Amino acid sequence: MTMSREELLREIDKMLELPSGTLQGPEVLAELENWDSMAIVTFIALADSAGSVTLSAKQIGHCETVGDLIALVRPA
């Protein structure tokens, strides 16, 4: 299953308990209230399902924005 950038953004909205359509990409992860260790695990699962990519905690730790997360699953 390959997800579009838009579909991934909506999944991250859901993951962080935000209204659908909230996130656009430039948002800084550290400033999002629900971005925590559970969210990291959830994103690893999402990347595995959506992009067949097995991400490490370190790769995710290097991301500063929502857009950086998406780039890990959908490289430009």
Place this chain on the structure above:
Amino acid sequence: MQATIVATAFHLPKTMLTTHDLNAEFPEWSVAKIDGSTGITERHIAGEGECASDLAQRAAEKLFALGVCTPDEVDFVLFCTQSPDYWVPTTACLLQQRLGLPTTAGALDINLGSSGFVYLLGLAQGLVASSQARCVLLLTGETYTRFLNRKDRSVRTIFGDAGTATLIRAVEAPAPLMGPFVYGTDGAGGENLILRTGGARTAKTADTGVEEEDESGNWRSMDNLYMNGAEIFRFTLSVVQPAIQELLRKAGKTLEEIDVFIFHQANLYILQHLRKRIGIPAEKFVIAIEHGNTACSSIPIAMHRALEEGRLKPGSLAMLVGYGPGYSWGATLVRW
């Protein structure tokens, strides 16, 4: 002769830590949300002075009470724990005496976490197939909660203590009732689930007991169990599916031919993700996580539940998959 599982029993300590208790202690933890994803509603906690071997002993006593075997029939006991009573002697030797097993029985401990039960089965099958033993008592026991920092949400919401006992007997059968086995090890992941002090490498000191807060707001010292949940999840995703494919290849079976799947009960979220990723129907997949992640005891507890619920029946073919600290993993098939 072939090794077969005759019966299982388990024991949970009396003291419980419920979601409600954790919520009352740390309202800021959103424990209800965590429980929703972990599937854990209560964690049994070993009492003061209650050791992993005590939990395993109680489980073994329940097993003997079933009438499937008497202590004097056991000719080998294997105990899986990472919380032995002492460095010396071997805890399985003490359990021989406490359970009234014959002095002619062999006894040894194996130190593994959540992969341990598959390794116990592999060792038991080897002992039986090579005619070294005919009646093997497999014990598991763990008290990880003793190693947890009270203020570490990442582990305190997940782990519970338990002990189990499983009886293996030699029987006449035309084909193996257990196996093949697939094993795997990657020590490079050792630091992602670790208790750093108390072993021979690093002694406990005043310095190692100093607590620090991590970037997620969890507190621990070097004397506490540390788990990098994200890395453990990544490891699980990396190894479980290939191990299953290799097991099916060795057995000459397809996924559809397996009746029941019993994985290490790490947490509900990981189990459901693995199930969907591998393509296992929900009705064939055992979830028995309500008492928490009980490490090496989780597979035998889930097996016991599956037997109680009638999901495991005579003739059923079950796949058991364990994965845990080390990294260490293992998978096998068991015919009921």
